[in-house]
Amino acid sequence: AAAEKGGFAHFMLKEIYEQPKSVRDTVNPRLLNGLPSLGCGDLSGVERVHIIGCGTAMHAGLVGRAAIERFARVPAEVHVASEFRYGDPIIGKKDLAVIISQSGETADTLAALRLAKQKGVRTMAIVNVVGSSIAREADCVLYTWAGPEIAVASTKAYSVQLAMLDLLALQLALDHGRISPHETRVLCADLQKLPDMVEEALKLDASCKEAAAAYAKQEIAFFIGRGVDYPSSMEGALKLKEIAYVESEAYAAGELKHGTISLIVEHTPVIALATQSKLFEKTVSNIKEVKARGAEVLLLCGKGAHVTEDVADHVLMLPDVPEWLMPSVLVVPLQLFAYYMAAERGCDIDQPRNLAKSVTVE
Ligand code: G6P
Numbered sequence: 001a002a003a004e005k006g007g008f009a010h011f012m013l014k015e016i017y018e019q020p021k022s023v024r025d026t027v028n029p030r031l032l033n034g035l036p037s038l039g040c041g042d043l044s045g046v047e048r049v050h051i052i053g054c055g056t057a058m059h060a061g062l063v064g065r066a067a068i069e070r071f072a073r074v075p076a077e078v079h080v081a082s083e084f085r086y087g088d089p090i091i092g093k094k095d096l097a098v099i100i101s102q103s104g105e106t107a108d109t110l111a112a113l114r115l116a117k118q119k120g121v122r123t124m125a126i127v128n129v130v131g132s133s134i135a136r137e138a139d140c141v142l143y144t145w146a147g148p149e150i151a152v153a154s155t156k157a158y159s160v161q162l163a164m165l166d167l168l169a170l171q172l173a174l175d176h177g178r179i180s181p182h183e184t185r186v187l188c189a190d191l192q193k194l195p196d197m198v199e200e201a202l203k204l205d206a207s208c209k210e211a212a213a214a215y216a217k218q219e220i221a222f223f224i225g226r227g228v229d230y231p232s233s234m235e236g237a238l239k240l241k242e243i244a245y246v247e248s249e250a251y252a253a254g255e256l257k258h259g260t261i262s263l264i265v266e267h268t269p270v271i272a273l274a275t276q277s278k279l280f281e282k283t284v285s286n287i288k289e290v291k292a293r294g295a296e297v298l299l300l301c302g303k304g305a306h307v308t309e310d311v312a313d314h315v316l317m318l319p320d321v322p323e324w325l326m327p328s329v330l331v332v333p334l335q336l337f338a339y340y341m342a343a344e345r346g347c348d349i350d351q352p353r354n355l356a357k358s359v360t361v362e
Pocket of ligand 1: 054055056057100101102103104105106109152153154355356357358359
């Protein structure tokens with residue numbers, strides 16, 4: 001078993017470290033002459049995108065929505081598969097349903113795909129397991145190439161889902177004429193550099209371990225972020241719940257004051273994500289609000305951010321990357337933080353209690 005883990009203590013850590021390769025293997029085959037080439041036909045007629053998934057896959061969808069709306073200006077919504085399947089979703093014939101699943105076998109996600117097909121809408125699956133049910137049933141499949149993911153908590157599968165959604169956003173933007181081929185090439189070149197940027201983020205390992213040691217005895221944590229940092233904070237909180245059993249909640253930073261701030265007392269951990277320069281000062285003002293109530297703040301931000309000494313108790317500076325790709329880099333220290341928290345707390349990291357890798361029954 002030790003050999004299977006390639007020298008790492010757990011599959012989760014091994015898979016965190018495989019992310020540069022997984023992203024490279026997923027992006028490269030989908031670029032042709034520097035442009036996205038998804039092979040799912042012309043997307044210029046798509047009027048709305050519905051992204052559907054569960055758990056971490058759904059969080060990837062939330063990040064992907066931001067990229068789609070930003071570049072393609074096509075409205076996109078994200079649905080939790082278990083809600084979608086029993087809801088009465090409003091779907092137009094010209095919409096596109098994007099089904100995201102690592103395993104391709106999640107019962108709720110598969111049912112959601114079938115419902116979308118029944119509604120007569122075009123379906124596209126982003127799936128990691130070749131030949132899985134969702135891959136077989138969707139009209140078009142975009143395989144991610146993370147390789148087998150063994151740890152129950154998803155890491156590398158999330159990263160490749162983000163990369164594929166970035167490609168989809170650019171393809172939609174190009175097909176809709178919202179960005180020129182030249183602009184698209186520039187953005188695709190960014191995307192090709194992503195594996196190296198993720199590699200760079202892995203160098204935060206020791207600092208994440210140190211930060212985790214400082215928080216390991218805490219039973220609750222709040223993650224805050226604005227804009228695209230908000231879905232990242234949801235994923236960071238989910239990781240911490242899944243493997244370290246810390247009650248963690250994610251909030252849009254500006255929403256905290258509408259109730260939840262009552263829970264902030266001396267030493268309450270707040271993990272603040274602030275990777276977007278135009279929102280940075282806004283998030284800093286939220287950090288000041290929680291610090292004034294005694295919170296112990298871990299701030300994750302870009303290298304270029306202007307961080308004064310009193311802002312946070314711990315700071316993790318992310319590598320310099322184009323801001324639209326920040327979620328892909330930011331997730332690495334969030335995964336490592338959860339991993340080391342779980343290790344410090346003596347949890348069974350690869351096999352957390354009550355959880356299954358793939359939920360194939362309802
Ligand atoms: C389970 C796993 C999660 C995963 C979710 C969706 O709950 O524990 O890590 O995100 O299922 O799985 P899928 O295979 O559809 O991506």
